[in-house]
Amino acid sequence: MDTPATELELNRLLDEARERAGGLNDLGEGPFLEPLQLFLSSLENEARLNAIGVMIAKERILGHTVNRLQYVQDRQRFPEIREQKISKPVFIIGMPRTGTTILHDILARDPANRAPMTWEVMFPSPPPSKDRFHDDPRIEACAATFPDIDAMIPGFKAMHPMGALLTQECVTMMGETMCTPLFHCQFRVPSYQDWVDQEADWSHVYDFHERQLQHLQSRHQGDRWVLKTGAHMWGLEHLLAKYPDARIVFTHRDPVESMTSYASLTSLVRTMGSDEVDRQEIAQDWTQRLHKALEHGFRVRENGHYPEALFYDMHFSTFVQDQLAVVENIYDAFDIPMTAEARTSMRGFIEDNPKGKYGAHRYTPEEFGVDPEAVRSEFRPYIERFDLAPD
Numbered sequence: 001m002d003t004p005a006t007e008l009e010l011n012r013l014l015d016e017a018r019e020r021a022g023g024l025n026d027l028g029e030g031p032f033l034e035p036l037q038l039f040l041s042s043l044e045n046e047a048r049l050n051a052i053g054v055m056i057a058k059e060r061i062l063g064h065t066v067n068r069l070q071y072v073q074d075r076q077r078f079p080e081i082r083e084q085k086i087s088k089p090v091f092i093i094g095m096p097r098t099g100t101t102i103l104h105d106i107l108a109r110d111p112a113n114r115a116p117m118t119w120e121v122m123f124p125s126p127p128p129s130k131d132r133f134h135d136d137p138r139i140e141a142c143a144a145t146f147p148d149i150d151a152m153i154p155g156f157k158a159m160h161p162m163g164a165l166l167t168q169e170c171v172t173m174m175g176e177t178m179c180t181p182l183f184h185c186q187f188r189v190p191s192y193q194d195w196v197d198q199e200a201d202w203s204h205v206y207d208f209h210e211r212q213l214q215h216l217q218s219r220h221q222g223d224r225w226v227l228k229t230g231a232h233m234w235g236l237e238h239l240l241a242k243y244p245d246a247r248i249v250f251t252h253r254d255p256v257e258s259m260t261s262y263a264s265l266t267s268l269v270r271t272m273g274s275d276e277v278d279r280q281e282i283a284q285d286w287t288q289r290l291h292k293a294l295e296h297g298f299r300v301r302e303n304g305h306y307p308e309a310l311f312y313d314m315h316f317s318t319f320v321q322d323q324l325a326v327v328e329n330i331y332d333a334f335d336i337p338m339t340a341e342a343r344t345s346m347r348g349f350i351e352d353n354p355k356g357k358y359g360a361h362r363y364t365p366e367e368f369g370v371d372p373e374a375v376r377s378e379f380r381p382y383i384e385r386f387d388l389a390p391d
Contacts, residue, residue, distance in 0.1 A: 007054050007055075008040050008043055008044060008054065008057060008058060008061075010033070010036065010040055013040075013058070013061055013062060013065065014065065016062060017061075017062050017065035017066050017069065018069070020066050021065075021066045021069040021070055024069040024070065024072075024073050025069070026072050026073065027065075027068055027069060027072065028068065028071070028072035028208075029207075030177065030204040030208060031177070031178070031201070031204055032068065032177065035177070035178035035179055035192075035195070035200070036061070036065075036178045038191070038195055039061075039178060039183055039189060039192045040061075041191070041192075042187075042189035042190070042191045042192035042193075043187060043189060043192075045191070046188055046191060047187045047188045047189055047273075047274065048188060048274045048275070048276040049187070049273050049274055050273060050274055050275050052272065052273055053187070053272070053273025053274050054273075056186075056272060056273045057187060057273065060183075060186070063122065063175075064175035064176050064178070067124055067125070067175075067176050068176045070124065070125035071124065071125070071176065071212065071215055073125070074124075074125050074126060074127060075211065075215065078126075078127065078218065080218050081127065081214050081215050081218045082214065084213070084214035084217055084218055084221075086210060086214070086217075086225065086243060087224065087245065088224055088245045088246070088247055088334075089213070089224060089225040089226075089227060089246055089247070090107070090113075090224060090225065090226045090227065090246075090247045090248075090249065090334065090336075091227050091228065091232055091239065091243075091247070091248045091249070092104055092107075092226070092227070092228035092229075092249045092251065093228070093229070093230060093232045093233060093236070093248055093249065093251070093297065094230055094233075094249075094251030094252060094253075094314075095230060095251070095252070095253060095255065095258045095262075095290060095294060096230055096258055096261070096262035096265070096290065097257070097258050097261035097262050098230075098251035098252060098258055099251055099253070099314070099316045099319045099320070100169075100228050100230065100251050101161075101167075101228070102323070102353070103228070103249070103314070103319065103326075103327070104167045104169070104226065104227075104228040105166060105167050105349065105353070106323060106324075106327055106346050106349055106350060107226040107327065107346075108167045108226060109342070109346045109348070109349045110226075110339075110342035110345065110346060111222075111341060111342065111345065112222055112223040112337075112339070112342065113222055113223065113224060113225075113226045114216075114217060114220070114221065114222030114223075114224065114225050114226070115167045115226045115227070116167065116168045116169075116170075116173065116227070117164070117165060117166070117167060117168060118142060118162070118163065118164050118165070118166055118167070118168040119136070119138050119139045119141075119142035119143075119164040119165070120136075120138070120168075121168040121173055122138075122142045122145070122168075123138040123141060123142060124212070124215060124216065127215050127216060127219045127220075128216065128219060128220055129219040129220060130219060130220040130221075133220055139164050139165065140164075142164035143163070143164040146162060146163070146164075161353075167228070169227075169228050169229040169231075170209065170227050170228065170231065170232065171229040171231040173209065173212050174205055174209070174229075174231060176208060176212065177204060177205045177208050179196060179200045179202070179204070179205050180196070180205075180231060181196055181230075181231045181234065181289075184196070185265075185266050185269060186269055186270065186273070187273060187274075188270060188274065188277075190285065193289065196234065197234070197289060197292065197293075200234075202234060202235030202238045203235075203238045205235055205238065206238045206239055206241070206242040207242070209242070210242055210243075213225060224247075224336070230290075232297075233294060233296060233297035234293050234296065236296070236297045236300040236301065237300045237304060240300070240304065240306050240309055244306065244308045244309060245308040245309065246309050246310075247309070247310045247312075247334040247336075248309065248311050248312070249311075249312050249313075249314055249330055250297075250301075250311060250312070250313050250314065251314045251315075251316060251319075252313060252314065252315050252316060252388060253315075253316035253317070253391070254376075254388045254389065254390050254391050255291075255375055255378075255379040255382065255383065256365060256370065256372045256376060256390065257390070257391045258290075259283060259286065259287045259290070259370060259375055260283070260363055260364070260365045260367075260368055260370050261363060262286060262290070263279060263282050263283035263286060263287075263363075263368040263370065264279075264363040264367075264368065266282050266286060267279045267282050267368070270282070279367065279368050279369070280368055280369035282368070283368035283369055284369065287370070287375065287378075291378060291379065294379075294382065298382075310333065310334055312329075312330055312334065314326060314330070315388075316391075317389070317391065320355065323350050324343070324346060324347055324350060327346060328343075372390075
């Protein structure tokens with residue numbers, strides 16, 4: 001019988017990925033195998049996976065590896081992919097649990113905007129086409145991969161709705177480079193995340209990110225991309241080097257709420273694959289890491305020279321009061337036209353997705369060992385800069 005160590009052995013995984021990809025072998029330029037091996041070592045030595053966790057980790061690695069093989073192959077097969085230009089992309093960046101997901105989903109309802117959908121991120125090859133975008137068979141294939149979330153992890157949908165036809169964030173796409181904070185959210189892999197925080201060369205992440213956007217838009221292009229993930233705080237200087245005309249929405253919230261909510265989400269996610277989940281460790285660990293990532297993002301923003309980029313700061317408290325009004329302010333700040341069709345579509349989505357649609361996400365700082373005064377002291381400059389009162 002196979003052990004977790006053999007299930008998650010590098011060469012065995014690569015062989016299976018190549019078989020799933022129809023014999024493809026070219027992983028393209030840039031780091032992949034080295035960070036993959038770091039991730040595998042951390043899974044083996046630190047993740048405390050149960051049998052289901054081993055299966056989840058294996059499928060995640062295989063999915064990203066197969067996708068990378070296919071991205072590389074498709075770029076060789078379809079020359080038009082290389083010719084694609086990415087112009088004035090909109091990025092939503094901020095601390096976790098600050099409204100980024102719902103904002104992304106709202107912006108995706110503007111027909112002029114192009115957002116990565118979960119199904120095309122999961123199955124990107126061949127490049128999706130505009131004429132089949134809403135009835136592509138990959139939509140059904142993607143939906144079939146989702147477990148009964150309510151049964152497996154009750155309460156998860158109240159925190160983070162999932163679906164083939166909902167937007168997907170760049171932190172998932174980064175999995176194709178094996179450099180992403182997503183892995184340490186899903187699994188306890190602190191040594192791997194230390195490498196992400198301190199040593200990874202994020203320029204390679206954005207080289208491949210551009211290739212992914214070129215791939216996805218080659219047969220279905222909008223007026224602009226709308227993209228999101230707080231993970232962009234880790235590599236913001238490389239994002240701006242790759243997309244110097246980026247439009248960036250920074251989202252802000254009382255960090256006590258942000259950190260506690262994220263600890264709650266991460267704890268729940270990790271219970272799918274481990275029987276040993278320490279909620280207080282998660283809160284302490286991620287609070288430190290996210291504080292450093294936030295500081296890095298603002299150092300880049302303040303110390304760099306980005307004459308073509310535009311920034312907009314969004315307060316979570318303002319956003320929850322009137323989501324459409326905030327979206328209109330973002331469009332004004334970025335000089336994006338707001339059509340009647342876009343406004344109607346976005347208003348309809350907001351009305352169909354009220355707060356608490358899938359239940360309430362309830363948590364307290366005490367459950368996770370979060371000391372509100374200590375967190376607010378640590379984040380004091382950030383809180384004072386944006387006048388972030390407690391929720």
